[in-house]
Amino acid sequence: MRRVLLTGVIVAFLFSLTAQAAITQAEIERVLRNVDNASSFMTTDFSAEMTLISQDPEKGVEKHVVRIFRRDREDKFLLLFQEPRALRGQGYLLVDDSLWFYDPESRKFSHTSLKQNFASTDAKNSDFRHSTLSDDYRPVSWSEGTLGAYSVYIIELEAIHDEVTYPYMKLWISKSPNLVLKAEEYSLSKRLLRTSLFPSYVKVGDSYVPNTMILTDELVKGRRTQITMKGISIDKLPDSVFTKSYVERVNR
Amino acid sequence: MSVILKIAFRNLRQHKTKTLIIGIIISIGIAVLVIGNSLLDTATSGIRQTYIDNYTGHIIITGRHRGELSLFGSNSMDEPIPVIPEFETVLEFVSSLPEVEAYNPRATHLAVISINDKVRGFAQLFGIEPTLYRQMFPDNLEIIAGEFLAPGEEGIMLSEITADQISKKLDRPVAPGDSILLTGMSLAGGTRVREVEIKAIFRFRNPDPQIEMVSLLDITNLRALAGMNVQRASEIVLEETEEALLGEISEEMLFGGTEDSLFGDVLVDQVTVVQQALSEEDLLDIFGDEPQTPPIDADEDFSGAWHFLLLKLKNPRHIGTVQRKLNEFFQEEGIEVSLQGWTEGAGVMAKMSTGVKTVFNIIILIVAVVAVIIIMNTLVISVTERIAEIGTMRAIGAQKSFVRKMITIETILISGIFGTIGVLFGAVVLLILNLVGIPATNIFLQIIFGGEVLRPTLSLSAVVMSLVTVTVIGVVASLYPVSVALKIQPVKAMQS
Numbered sequence: 001m002r003r004v005l006l007t008g009v010i011v012a013f014l015f016s017l018t019a020q021a022a023i024t025q026a027e028i029e030r031v032l033r034n035v036d037n038a039s040s041f042m043t044t045d046f047s048a049e050m051t052l053i054s055q056d057p058e059k060g061v062e063k064h065v066v067r068i069f070r071r072d073r074e075d076k077f078l079l080l081f082q083e084p085r086a087l088r089g090q091g092y093l094l095v096d097d098s099l100w101f102y103d104p105e106s107r108k109f110s111h112t113s114l115k116q117n118f119a120s121t122d123a124k125n126s127d128f129r130h131s132t133l134s135d136d137y138r139p140v141s142w143s144e145g146t147l148g149a150y151s152v153y154i155i156e157l158e159a160i161h162d163e164v165t166y167p168y169m170k171l172w173i174s175k176s177p178n179l180v181l182k183a184e185e186y187s188l189s190k191r192l193l194r195t196s197l198f199p200s201y202v203k204v205g206d207s208y209v210p211n212t213m214i215l216t217d218e219l220v221k222g223r224r225t226q227i228t229m230k231g232i233s234i235d236k237l238p239d240s241v242f243t244k245s246y247v248e249r250v251n252r
Numbered sequence: 253m254s255v256i257l258k259i260a261f262r263n264l265r266q267h268k269t270k271t272l273i274i275g276i277i278i279s280i281g282i283a284v285l286v287i288g289n290s291l292l293d294t295a296t297s298g299i300r301q302t303y304i305d306n307y308t309g310h311i312i313i314t315g316r317h318r319g320e321l322s323l324f325g326s327n328s329m330d331e332p333i334p335v336i337p338e339f340e341t342v343l344e345f346v347s348s349l350p351e352v353e354a355y356n357p358r359a360t361h362l363a364v365i366s367i368n369d370k371v372r373g374f375a376q377l378f379g380i381e382p383t384l385y386r387q388m389f390p391d392n393l394e395i396i397a398g399e400f401l402a403p404g405e406e407g408i409m410l411s412e413i414t415a416d417q418i419s420k421k422l423d424r425p426v427a428p429g430d431s432i433l434l435t436g437m438s439l440a441g442g443t444r445v446r447e448v449e450i451k452a453i454f455r456f457r458n459p460d461p462q463i464e465m466v467s468l469l470d471i472t473n474l475r476a477l478a479g480m481n482v483q484r485a486s487e488i489v490l491e492e493t494e495e496a497l498l499g500e501i502s503e504e505m506l507f508g509g510t511e512d513s514l515f516g517d518v519l520v521d522q523v524t525v526v527q528q529a530l531s532e533e534d535l536l537d538i539f540g541d542e543p544q545t546p547p548i549d550a551d552e553d554f555s556g557a558w559h560f561l562l563l564k565l566k567n568p569r570h571i572g573t574v575q576r577k578l579n580e581f582f583q584e585e586g587i588e589v590s591l592q593g594w595t596e597g598a599g600v601m602a603k604m605s606t607g608v609k610t611v612f613n614i615i616i617l618i619v620a621v622v623a624v625i626i627i628m629n630t631l632v633i634s635v636t637e638r639i640a641e642i643g644t645m646r647a648i649g650a651q652k653s654f655v656r657k658m659i660t661i662e663t664i665l666i667s668g669i670f671g672t673i674g675v676l677f678g679a680v681v682l683l684i685l686n687l688v689g690i691p692a693t694n695i696f697l698q699i700i701f702g703g704e705v706l707r708p709t710l711s712l713s714a715v716v717m718s719l720v721t722v723t724v725i726g727v728v729a730s731l732y733p734v735s736v737a738l739k740i741q742p743v744k745a746m747q748s
Contacts, residue, residue: 047530053494059439061498063488067538080538086479087442088539101435103445105476110435110445111369119442148507150519174519181507181519199506200515208520214497214506226497238532250536 023153028142031153032134034178038208040130044234046070048209049082050227054121057222064119069241072130076242079128080250081119089251092118092125095242099125102244104251109244115165122194122215122225126165131180133157133171136164147172147181166193179208192218205234256654260661267634274630275670278726281626282674282718283681288616289714290682295701299605300594302458302703306392308597309356309562310571313342313578316588322599323560324376324462325360332439333360335480338587339556345581346563351570354388357381357558359471361478363434365418367426372418375410375434375467379474379558388564391457398428398452401470407451408432409468415453428452434469434477441479448473458703462601471558480557562597605700628729635659635730642738643745652738659734663726671719679710 052064065083077094081087089104101112114126137157145154157169168186183196198210217223240246264271314321315334326333346355359379365372382401419425430450437443456463475481575591582589595602642655689705692698
């Protein structure tokens with residue numbers, strides 16, 4: 001019995017080595033670049049209306065409706081709250097590598113961080129920036145597998161600088177096209193902080209957008225945020241949208 | 253009785269060395285107990301008095317809450333600090349109580365401080381109403397620069413420590429007249445930013461590591477930062493697909509790839525892109541005709557939104573009476589509030605103080621037990637050595653009860669005389685310590701002392717307790733050897 005078990009373990013080990021050896025690091029890096037390219041809008045602008053529904057065992061259900069404007073080629077975004085009424089007009093503006101929060105009540109901007117939670121949801125401010133996986137992380141291990149009905153690459157990543165929100169990630173990326181279906185996001189001590197699921201994408205122009213995201217807080221049981229998108233547009237936006245002045249004027 | 257007393261005195265004089273040894277041990281033991289207990293009593297009443305007089309008052313009224321709640325906030329990040337319901341009614345009743353000397357409404361929140369678009373520090377903020385604050389705590393802080401907030405005025409009074417931290421990061425001193433940006437976050441109001449002018453820089457007169465981080469802010473800005481002026485969210489309407497994702501979901505349901513899966517058998521949908529070239533004018537109108545900044549509902553008055561109402565009583569003995577009156581009133585009116593004392597209000601500091609003092613108490617107890625054992629042992633030896641003498645007394649007709657009384661009175665005399673010497677010695681030491689003051693050289697000592705310097709005073713309870721303890725122990729300790737001595741036949745006792 002013990003011999004059978006030992007043989008099984010050795011075979012499994014060799015198999016995993018073979019599986020990893022079968023795909024080269026260069027191929028995995030190419031997959032990450034594909035993910036970045038597929039989910040970024042480098043030749044057009046992007047805008048949509050996002051609905052974020054957060055559920056919490058203590059606080060119940062909350063709903064936020066946010067307009068998102070992205071110009072990925074210049075690494076800019078603007079998020080404007082439409083709902084709830086108490087937050088209407090608040091905005092997050094990413095320009096020149098600085099993220100600004102705008103409070104329409106006081107008409108003041110304050111500096112904030114991409115690593116912080118977006119309002120009281122399980123999303124991080126960095127979730128709304130275009131994907132830069134291949135610039136921020138290096139693959140440390142990988143294999144092939146399945147997620148439900150889909151064949152995927154399972155890739156473990158390690159951050160190459162400390163400006164990312166999560167130092168370690170594990171991704172399940174569909175093989176064709178290369179899209180992230182699931183992400184486990186870990187702390188520096190490799191504690192699982194959040195699991196993100198992307199079960200549905202839409203193709204817009206040459207790019208893909210997850211039109212449903214489910215973000216589960218792994219530290220507080222029962223906490224989850226679902227994000228859906230509608231009214232997607234890739235038409236050119238006026239340059240003035242990505243300025244503090246626009247955020248102030250839209251609130252007048 | 254006078255005969256026994258005379259004999260007892262004579263015996264003590266005859267055994268001078270023995271008497272002196274026992275006496276010195278008793279004196280030192282008593283002095284240790286008196287000094288130790290007085291230090292503890294002074295420290296305990298010191299931190300209690302400091303907090304009651306300067307920060308918490310005797311009774312704190314708060315909204316009903318689940319977890320622990322101190323003036324510095326809730327221990328649960330997910331539970332916002334409740335606002336006192338029907339504040340005006342509560343205030344009216346409190347101000348009608350004859351036992352109440354002063355009352356002070358308070359709100360609390362944390363904020364990030366930014367200057368010139370950069371984060372410069374953090375602040376624990378107390379939102380105050382300046383007139384009521386000064387009425388209840390007229391002398392608890394010292395203004396270093398600037399002026400105390402005027403009634404109705406907006407602005408911040410920065411604690412000296414926070415001002416120093418900001419100045420270091422700015423490379424220039426901050427001063428009254430400068431503006432700072434405060435960013436606060438709350439579940440109800442999300443992120444809020446307020447620009448406020450520094451009105452004063454101050455230090456508390458009796459600071460500790462927790463309280464010295466507190467800055468005072470006008471209540472209007474604090475309410476905004478804490479989301480206290482935000483109305484309750486209206487009912488949430490969800491679409492069918494959004495509802496579907498609220499329940500239990502599994503990866504199989506999401507990625508099943510079949511028609512029964514939540515997202516069907518297609519991972520990527522082709523989407524109809526909205527073809528709408530947005531002009532600047534269109535984008536400036538995205539909120540439609542509705543006002544962007546929602547005005548506070550005129551029907552709902554937030555001017556009474558406070559987290560705490562602190563009460564200072566004319567006489568602390570009336571705490572129980574006032575609590576009973578308040579509870580009866582709140583029950584009758586159906587107002588859901590809780591009553592707390594200074595220990596809950598002081599939060600971590602009171603807890604740490606209690607913990608550290610328990611350890612300190614155990615150390616004093618160990619020292620006291622060692623002193624008592626030494627005294628007992630010396631008494632046992634002393635009586636055992638006098639077995640021959642006791643035998644002789646018994647042989648010439650002394651009754652057992654006579655001998656027992658004689659030894660007991662001797663012990664009481666020694667305890668009384670040398671105990672008093674010990675108390676006097678302890679009192680002198682305490683007097684010197686009171687004049688010199690014991691500096692708290694580290695944060696732990698500051699917590700135990702309840703401030704930066706401890707000036708101990710002689711505690712009457714410590715004196716009485718120490719004297720009674722030593723006398724009782726002395727008498728009990730002498731019982732065993734006396735009973736042994738009395739059991740031995742007088743002839744044998746005389747021979748030994």
